[in-house]
Amino acid sequence: MNDYDLEQLLLNEDLITPEQLEKAKEEMQRMKRPLEQVLVDAKIMPRAVLYGAIAKSQGFNYANLSGLKANDELTKLIPEELAHKTQSVPFKIENDTLHIALVDPADLSAIDQLQMQAGMSLELYLSSPKEIDEARGAIYAKQQSAESLLSELSAEPRSDTKPVSEGANIIKIVDLIITQAVRDRASDIHIEPEQELLRIRFRIDGILHEIPSPPKEWESPIISRVKVLAGMDIAESRVPQDGHFQSKIEDKVIDFRVSTLPTIYGENVVMRLLDTASVMIGLEKLGFAHDDLVRYEELISRPYGIILSTGPTGSGKTTTLYSALMRINTIDRNIITIEDPVEYRLGLIRQIQVNPKAGITFAGGLRAILRQDPDVIMVGEIRDMETGITAIQSALTGHLVFSTLHTNDAPSSVTRLANMGVEPFLISAALIGVMAQRLVRTICPNCREPYEPTKGVMKKWGLEGRKDVALYRGKGCDFCKGTGFRGRTGLYELMICDDEIREMILTNTSQVVLRQKAREKGMKTLSDDGVVKALQGITTLEEVARVCEEHIELKAVPAAELKPVAPAAQPLPRAAAPKVQVNTAQMEEYQKRIGNWLGGKQ
Numbered sequence: 378m379n380d381y382d383l384e385q386l387l388l389n390e391d392l393i394t395p396e397q398l399e400k401a402k403e404e405m406q407r408m409k410r411p412l413e414q415v416l417v418d419a420k421i422m423p424r425a426v427l428y429g430a431i432a433k434s435q436g437f438n439y440a441n442l443s444g445l446k447a448n449d450e451l452t453k454l455i456p457e458e459l460a461h462k463t464q465s466v467p468f469k470i471e472n473d474t475l476h477i478a479l480v481d482p483a484d485l486s487a488i489d490q491l492q493m494q495a496g497m498s499l500e501l502y503l504s505s506p507k508e509i510d511e512a513r514g515a516i517y518a519k520q521q522s523a524e525s526l527l528s529e530l531s532a533e534p535r536s537d538t539k540p541v542s543e544g545a546n547i548i549k550i551v552d553l554i555i556t557q558a559v560r561d562r563a564s565d566i567h568i569e570p571e572q573e574l575l576r577i578r579f580r581i582d583g584i585l586h587e588i589p590s591p592p593k594e595w596e597s598p599i600i601s602r603v604k605v606l607a608g609m610d611i612a613e614s615r616v617p618q619d620g621h622f623q624s625k626i627e628d629k630v631i632d633f634r635v636s637t638l639p640t641i642y643g644e645n646v647v648m649r650l651l652d653t654a655s656v657m658i659g660l661e662k663l664g665f666a667h668d669d670l671v672r673y674e675e676l677i678s679r680p681y682g683i684i685l686s687t688g689p690t691g692s693g694k695t696t697t698l699y700s701a702l703m704r705i706n707t708i709d710r711n712i713i714t715i716e717d718p719v720e721y722r723l724g725l726i727r728q729i730q731v732n733p734k735a736g737i738t739f740a741g742g743l744r745a746i747l748r749q750d751p752d753v754i755m756v757g758e759i760r761d762m763e764t765g766i767t768a769i770q771s772a773l774t775g776h777l778v779f780s781t782l783h784t785n786d787a788p789s790s791v792t793r794l795a796n797m798g799v800e801p802f803l804i805s806a807a808l809i810g811v812m813a814q815r816l817v818r819t820i821c822p823n824c825r826e827p828y829e830p831t832k833g834v835m836k837k838w839g840l841e842g843r844k845d846v847a848l849y850r851g852k853g854c855d856f857c858k859g860t861g862f863r864g865r866t867g868l869y870e871l872m873i874c875d876d877e878i879r880e881m882i883l884t885n886t887s888q889v890v891l892r893q894k895a896r897e898k899g900m901k902t903l904s905d906d907g908v909v910k911a912l913q914g915i916t917t918l919e920e921v922a923r924v925c926e927e928h929i930e931l932k933a934v935p936a937a938e939l940k941p942v943a944p945a946a947q948p949l950p951r952a953a954a955p956k957v958q959v960n961t962a963q964m965e966e967y968q969k970r971i972g973n974w975l976g977g978k979q
Contacts (some may be wrong), residue, residue, distance in 0.1 A: 378431060380405075380412040386434050387422075397421050402662035413505070418661055424505055428429055432503035438864050440478040440502035442468060442512035446825065446856075452820035454495055455646070456576075457517045463487035464506065466513040473497055478504040478512070522590055523683070547598040551606075554599075555633070555648070557588070559626045562864075568603070570643030582818045582865050583691065586858075596979040600637075614644050621718075634718060651720050664866035664915075666906060668899075671870055673812065677701045682809030685759075692882050692924075693816045693867055694781045695720055698755060701779065702726060704872055708866045715742040729935035731757070739764040746773060756780040762798035769799060772807040786903065787811040787872035788892040791882050805883040813870040815903055817916045817922040821857035825849050825914060838908060838918055848913040866915060868924065873898070 378386070387393040393401075393416075404415045416422045425441055432439040451467045454475065460466055464480040465487060475495050479487060482501040492499055504512075554577065557565045563579035565811025570576075575596040578585045591599065604611045620635045632651040637644045660670060674682060684701075686694040699721055702712055706725055717731035717739070727749070729742050739756060740763040746754055758781050759765045772778045784790045790811045794804050830848050835841045851861025872895045874876070881891055896902065901909075907921030 378434075381432070383412055386430060387427075390430055392426065392430055393422060417505075418659060420661070420667070424508070428505050428508075429501060434482065435500060437482050437503045440468065440476075440480060440504045440508075442466065442508045443551065444503055445512050445515045448516055449708055452517055455491065457513070458688055459490060459494055460513050460517075463490055464509060465491060466504075466509050466516060467495075468512065468516070470497075474500050476500045476502065478502040480504070480506050480509055495604050502894070547595070547602050550595070551599060554651075555624065555628050558648075558650060559629070559631055561586075566646075566648040566650070567715075568600060568646040568648075568678045570640065570645065572642055574902075576601070582860075582862055583816055584818070584860075596643060603635060603646055603648065604637065609631070609635070609637065613637055619718075619865060627790075632720070632722070634720070651722075660704055663697060663700060664910070665869055666901070666909070669869055669901065669906075673701075673810075674704070676810045676871075676873065677705055678807060679777060680942075681772055681775045681777055683769055683778040683780065683807045684809060685780055685782055685790050685811045687782045687787060687790050687813045688809060689783065689816060691816070692814050693865075694814065697812070697814060697867070698779050698781070699723065702753070702755060705753065707742060710752045712753040712755070713746045713749055713751045714755040714757070715739060716755070734978060740767050743767045743771065747774075747776075749851055751776060753777045754779070758782070759794070759797070765794055765797050765799045766803065769803045769807040773803070784813070786892070787813040787870045787900070788888045788895060792888045793890065795885070801883055801885055807881045808874050808879075808882070810874055811872045813903060815868045815907075816865045817868055817907065817910070817920040817924055818860075818862035819864045819866050819916055820849055820914065821854060821861055821863040822852040823856040823863070824852045824854040824861065830918070846912050847914075847917065848911060850917050862920075866910065868903045868910065868921070870900065870903045870906065872900050 380667065380754055384398060388395070390396065401412060401415050401419065401421055404410070404419055405412055410418070411429065416427055417424045418874070419422045425439065429439040445468055450470065454470070455465075455477070463484070465477050467475055467477045469476045475491075475497055477491060477499055479501060480503075481487070482503050488499065488501070542840075555566065558579050561579055561581055563581050564579040564583075566581070567578040567585065568575065569578065574590050575593055575595065576587065576590055578587045582587075601611045604618070604620070606622040606624075607618075608622065609620045614637075616639065618637045622633050624631055624633065629652055634649040635653060636647050636649075636763060636787050638647075639645075658676065665673065688694050688699055701840070703723065706712060707721075708725070711727070712725070713727040713729070715729040715737075716730065719728045719730045722728070729737065731737055731739060731742065739758070742756070743756060744767060754768075754771055754776050756764065756778065759768055768778050768780055782790050782793055784793045788811075790813075791804060791808070795801060826849065827847050828850050830840075832841065835843070840846055851857060851863075853859040853861045857863045873899070873947045874882070878891070878894065878898070881894060904921065904925045907916070907925055908918070910916050911918045
C-alpha cells in the first residue's frame with residue numbers, strides 16, 4: 378500500500394486527524410522515512426491499530442506477533458531461509474493448519490513456496506515488517522544460539538597435538554567472543570587477566586556479566602590477537618595503548634575502540650562496541666516524555682546558542698547528541714565536530730579527533746573549526762576554561778554549539794562553568810538549554826508482571842495511599858537470562874534558559890534556587906521522570922534509585938502518563954556465531970560451558 382492510499386484509508390476510517398496527518402508528513406520529509414514507520418515511531422498511532430486497519434482493508438486478519446518463543450516444530454516445517462526469502466514467519470499450528478504472517482499476504486509466489494514446503498493448508502495473516510523480523514528471530518532463536526553455534530564449533534577435526542594458540546584457531550576464538558558480545562547487545566568487552574584465570578565480562582544494559590572463562594594459557598594469544606586487530610604494538614606490554622578496528626557482524630558494521638592497561642597479572646583489555654545504527658534511531662526512541670521531546674526539538678532548531686548535555690560516563694550523552702545532530706543534518710548545513718575520540722562515523726558531518734601530539738586540542742581545534750564556515754559545532758567535552766570560553770564565544774557569534782559536561786544535574790552545569798572561570802555574563806548570554814540524563818534498564822517484555830510493593834517503598838517514593846498506581850517487575854526468563862531486564866531507556870531533566878533564568882545566572886544565583894525556579898517553569902527532574910516511567914511499567918523504582926541521587930514526593934501525574942505501556946515486541950535475538958576451528962581437548966570443555974551458558978543454565 379502506497380503512502381497516498383494509506384492516508385486515505387486512515388482518514389476514511391477516522392483513525393487519524395488531518396492535523397496528525399500533516400505532522401506525520403512533515404516528519405516524513407524531515408527524516409526521509411515511509412509514512413507507516415513515522416506513524417508508529419512518532420507514537421501518532423499504535424502499530425496494532427495501523428496494521429490492523431491495513432489488514433482489514435486487504436481482506437486479511439492482523440497478527441500480533443509479540444511474545445513468541447523458539448519452536449522446533451515450526452522451524453522444521455518452514456526453514457529460516459525460506460521464511461526470510463518470503464518475508465514471513467510461521468507462528469502456530471492448529472487443526473492441521475499452519476498459521477503464518479506475511480508482509481504481503483497477497484504475494485502468490487511466496488504463498489506457493491510456503492504451501493509446497495509446509496505440505497498443509499495455510500491460514501494467512503498480515504503483520505508489519507519489523508514485527509515479522511523480530512518474531513522470526515524469536516522462533517528460530519534456539520536453533521541459532523545453541524545448535525548452530527556448537528555444531529560450527531565442532532565442525533573441524535581435532536588434533537590434541539596442535540596448540541589452540543596457533544594461527545586460525547585463536548583468530549576464530551576471538552571472533553567467537555566479539556560476535557557473542559554483539560549478539561548479547563554488549564557495550565563493552567572486558568578481558569581481565571588474574572593470577573589463576575583469564576576473566577571475560579560483557580557489559581550488557583550497563584551491568585557487567587561474566588561469561589565462561591577460557592583456559593589461562595590462552596591469555597597471551599587472545600590479547601595479542603586483539604592488539605593486532607586494533608593496530609597496536611604487540612611487543613609492547615609495559616605501557617597503555619589505544620587502538621581501533623572495524624568488523625561486520627550480523628550485517629552491521631561495528632566499530633571497536635580498544636584500550637590496554639598493564640596490571641600485575643598481565644595486560645587488561647577493554648573493547649568498546651559502537652554501532653552507528655544506534656544513533657540513527659531518532660530522538661523519539663530514546664525515552665523522552667512527549668513534552669520534553671517537543672521542547673528539546675524546539676531547542677535544537679534554534680539558529681545559535683549553546684546546548685549542554687550532562688551526566689556521568691555511560692549515561693548516553695553521546696548517543697543523544699548524535700541523534701540531535703542527525704535530526705538537523707541536512708545538505709544546507711555545515712556540521713563539524715571535535716571529539717576525543719570520534720565514536721561514530723557519520724555521513725555529511727565533518728569529524729575531527731583530538732590529537733595533542735599533533736597540536737589538536739579541544740580549544741585549538743575549535744578555533745580552527747570557526748574558520749571552516751560552520752553552522753553547527755559539537756565539542757565532545759568542555760574540560761577547561763579555554764574550551765568553555767571558546768565554545769560560548771562561538772555560540773555568541775551565530776553558531777549552534779553542542780557540548781557535554783560532567784555534572785549531576787542540569788542546574789549545576791552553570792556552577793561548573795563558573796568554577797572553570799567562565800564569566801556569568803557569557804554563560805547567561807549564550808546558554809539556551811541544559812539536559813541531564815541517566816540510563817535505566819527496562820523491564821523484560823517477556824516476563825513483566827505486576828507486584829505489590831512494601832509500604833516502606835511506597836512511602837519512600839511518595840506513593841503512600843495512592844490507589845491509582847501499579848508497579849511492575851520482571852520475574853526472569855530465558856529471554857533476559859534471568860535478570861528481569863532487557864534493554865535500556867533514558868531519564869531526562871531538561872532546563873530551558875528563558876529571560877528569568879538568564880537573569881538568575883547573571884546574578885550568580887545558587888544552583889538550589891535555580892533548580893527550584895526551573896521546576897516551577899516545568900522542568901521535570903531525573904527522579905520525576907524515573908518515577909513516571911516506573912508507574913508506566915517501563916522500569917522499576919529500584920533502577921531509578923540506582924541512578925538517581927534524590928527521592929521525591931510524587932505530585933499529581935496525569936492519568937494518561939500512569940497508564941502502563943504495552944510490552945514491546947521482542948528485539949532481534951542473537952544471530953549464529955562464525956565457524957571456529959578447535960584442535961584441543963580443552964576446547965571441548967569450553968564448548969560445553971558456552972553451550973550451557975547460551976541455554977540459560979549458568
